[in-house]
Amino acid sequence: MGYNQTAVLVAVDCIVFGYDGEQLKLLLIKRAIEPEKDRWSLMGGFIGDDENLDGAAKRILLQLTGLHDVYLEQLHAYGTPDRDPIERTVSVAYFALIDINKYSKQLNDQYHAEWFKLKEVPDLIFDHPKMVKAAMDKIRYQAALHPILFELLPKKFTIPQLQALYEQVYDSPIDNRNFIRKITASGLLIKQAEKDKSNSRRGAFYFKLDRQKHRSQFQSFLNFIPKSIK
Amino acid sequence: MGYNQTAVLVAVDCIVFGYDGEQLKLLLIKRAIEPEKDRWSLMGGFIGDDENLDGAAKRILLQLTGLHDVYLEQLHAYGTPDRDPIERTVSVAYFALIDINKYSKQLNDQYHAEWFKLKEVPDLIFDHPKMVKAAMDKIRYQAALHPILFELLPKKFTIPQLQALYEQVYDSPIDNRNFIRKITASGLLIKQAEKDKSNSRRGAFYFKLDRQKHRSQFQSFLNFIPKSIK
DNA sequence: CCAAAAGTGTTGTTACTACACCCATGC
């Protein structure tokens, strides 16, 4: 019975991005099993018997970060025959954007996880460098068209914080006057009464994301990024 | 030896689009094996032992259409446990854009393949309807930003033909005056001396795609589609 | 000479960029 074909392993690997207010970062773990034990790696795992791909990605992310309900998107499937030297494994890569403050730090120890600045990512196993590159490209692409970078910020955030994040993602300075206008014109933000005074005497107003509008406008091809950067 | 995990089958399914000058169409085959024998299906196949995913997709497409060098893009991986009732199979879907004229018709018989208008696609097996929907969404998304629809046309084509194709893809009328201006301003087309007189007494000039510019501008977020349609 | 499709021109509007300045406040 069955199709009489060679079966292979299917894994899910997660590229987890976080933003600490200064730097865009990547969450990596020290691999616990052979081969390549103790080298840096993306967090991954094999799919369970009763699990779909999205479910596996969510489970892995929960294990690693303690977080449900994070932004998670399928990136690409990788299937070169020798990408895993032990046994043929097709890997479906997902990328996640999380609020680094919600991330539970206890899990650091359990998985020997660490946050790395994007420009200081260490050597990674297998084809994980390719996955990281693809994830970064995809985020740039997506963020130019859709409001996804909010997922990296806390519930309350200031516009200068948001701008700094965009500048990180695109590795380019952005004119703050034009940025503020575009963001506020989008109608996606709800101004709070409170101010963040940690960065200036005057203080910057906090904003919350209007989740309603965010959902309805997600496909509306926003353009927070000046064309000159693209 | 190995990871001691449950292995599953990995297949590739191809969503093949073609354009006959009038209608955007989908190439489907009559499934030759159980289960669901004789029902309509996407063309697919299991990955070979020495084959990566892209390679499998190219092989399947060659078998079905006789074509090398077609536009082929990975769409999404599908892995719900019961999506194939016989044996657990993860499928990586690819979509292809081909010039329907180059397609070799002999293969029709071998695979009992047929072209279907997009609005007249029959019931499909498994989760293939979901794949077709996703492919269509992706093409709309991609075509709004990148010049991919040229892949569906013959080497020489007229601007009215190209416009009709865009109108098919977006199922909306487009102003021909604005369309012509945008397309010509893109610099992607090389005007030919010859005219196509099949549709009018006056005749419409043929154009070829400037492959050089096409490659270099592929990422430059072209916008042939009026924002009102999006 | 006329029908029918191909192609050119114009105009108002919007969205964007590139600028310089004022504002609030803790020290």
Next chain:
DNA sequence: GCATGGGTGTAGTAACAACACTTTTGG
């Protein structure tokens, strides 16, 4: 009162959408 980031204002430009007309040519 002044230094420091936060926020507002403006003007020139480019891209776009909405619109009407002229051109070509086989019959």
